[in-house]
Amino acid sequence: MIPGDGIGSEVIDSARAVLDAVCARHSVSLEYTEFDWSCERYANEGAMMPADGIETLRGFDAILLGAVGWPGVPDHVSLWGLLIPIRRTFRQYVNLRPIRVFEGVRSPLRGADDVDFVVVRENNEGEYSEVGGRVNRGLPDELAVQESIFTRVGVSRIADFAFELAASRRGYVTSATKSNGIVHTLPFWDEVVAERAARHPDVRWDSEHIDALAAKFVLSPERFDVVVGSNLFGDILSDLAAAVAGSIGIAPSANLDPTKEFPSMFEPVHGSAPDIAGQGIANPVGAVWSAALMLEHLGHAAAAADVVAAMETTLRDEATRTKDLGGTASTQEVTQALVRALG
Ligand code: NAD
Ligand code: IPM
Ligand code: MN
Numbered sequence: 001m002i003p004g005d006g007i008g009s010e011v012i013d014s015a016r017a018v019l020d021a022v023c024a025r026h027s028v029s030l031e032y033t034e035f036d037w038s039c040e041r042y043a044n045e046g047a048m049m050p051a052d053g054i055e056t057l058r059g060f061d062a063i064l065l066g067a068v069g070w071p072g073v074p075d076h077v078s079l080w081g082l083l084i085p086i087r088r089t090f091r092q093y094v095n096l097r098p099i100r101v102f103e104g105v106r107s108p109l110r111g112a113d114d115v116d117f118v119v120v121r122e123n124n125e126g127e128y129s130e131v132g133g134r135v136n137r138g139l140p141d142e143l144a145v146q147e148s149i150f151t152r153v154g155v156s157r158i159a160d161f162a163f164e165l166a167a168s169r170r171g172y173v174t175s176a177t178k179s180n181g182i183v184h185t186l187p188f189w190d191e192v193v194a195e196r197a198a199r200h201p202d203v204r205w206d207s208e209h210i211d212a213l214a215a216k217f218v219l220s221p222e223r224f225d226v227v228v229g230s231n232l233f234g235d236i237l238s239d240l241a242a243a244v245a246g247s248i249g250i251a252p253s254a255n256l257d258p259t260k261e262f263p264s265m266f267e268p269v270h271g272s273a274p275d276i277a278g279q280g281i282a283n284p285v286g287a288v289w290s291a292a293l294m295l296e297h298l299g300h301a302a303a304a305a306d307v308v309a310a311m312e313t314t315l316r317d318e319a320t321r322t323k324d325l326g327g328t329a330s331t332q333e334v335t336q337a338l339v340r341a342l343g
Pocket of ligand 2: 079083235269271
């Protein structure tokens with residue numbers, strides 16, 4: 001467990017309480033080690049995690065993370081010093097981000113109550129590359145360059161994951177692209193996705209330009225089943241999807257190494273939310289749902305299903321919804337309700 005910064009530790013406390021309750025009920029025993037890797041550690045020791053941090057994590061079955069990032073520490077330090085190296089070293093090439101409009105939760109969109117889809121975000125390459133640089137800092141001719149890297153292996157495996165996932169759901173994949181505007185990378189993405197689609201004739205699919213797709217997320221979110229996108233497109237679409245489903249506070253994510261050679265990482269989609277940190281009002285559901293995805297990954301499907309059922313019960317009741325969902329409950333009250341719902 002890496003609670004991290006801001007509301008990260010608040011929501012991880014909640015996830016841990018729910019895990020303890022559900023594991024007791026299912027006689028599942030999990031062992032936890034907690035690491036204080038965070039911006040606070042950076043301020044005190046000059047690094048987000050120890051030099052052998054990645055090696056330390058390698059021995060675990062799963063990583064449960066709150067959020068990292070805090071004002072005063074540049075995001076490139078906090079994120080490239082912890083989160084991104086974990087995703088990359090452990091080849092967590094799938095970032096799975098399910099979204100649902102739960103009963104009792106109001107979408108900001110009229111009539112959007114039948115929303116249930118999954119964003120499958122490529123998590124290891126694409127626009128998030130280390131290749132690039134800045135020169136002539138502060139001068140009139142200053143410039144910044146960023147390369148996007150798309151590989152055949154990288155696009156094929158994320159497309160395959162999306163098609164296989166869709167085959168177990170409603171059988172429909174939407175691929176996010178921008179082949180009309182970005183000359184090299186996305187036509188390549190499209191070609192590789194089409195090749196992989198041909199191997200999954202049981203799954204319907206289409207491709208949408210990212211700008212039009214963003215509009216359709218708002219206009220007709222119920223039509224989507226599995227949406228596959230590059231690292232940056234998937235990042236943006238997952239916050240948008242979370243907002244459509246009522247709040248970014250609900251959205252979970254699973255950073256998966258599907259081969260299970262390395263540990264996978266589970267974390268809410270949201271960040272450390274400095275604007276509400278310390279107030280005890282953060283919505284813990286995104287972290288709790290992430291913990292359910294972790295249970296599923298570890299082979300405890302029945303326990304995972306119980307956690308989701310407890311979320312459904314809790315969200316249905318206005319008295320146990322946090323402020324971001326229009327309620328007045330505290331993080332702790334929601335946590336207690338979740339534990340109660342688990343029996
Ligand atoms: P954010 O997700 O932290 O916050 C965006 C808005 O959503 C804020 O108004 C916040 O109050 C609200 N919000 C987020 N989670 C909530 C919850 N659980 N309950 C209620 N409201 C919630 O995004 P940001 O402001 O862009 O980023 C803040 C910091 O977090 C930055 O340093 C950023 O880099 C970092 N970040 C980290 C991760 C991660 O560790 N995976 C993810 C996103 C952002
Ligand atoms: C997320 C976050 C991260 C990302 C940031 C904090 C680097 O926004 O997990 O969605 O862009 O991947
Ligand atoms: Mn994001």
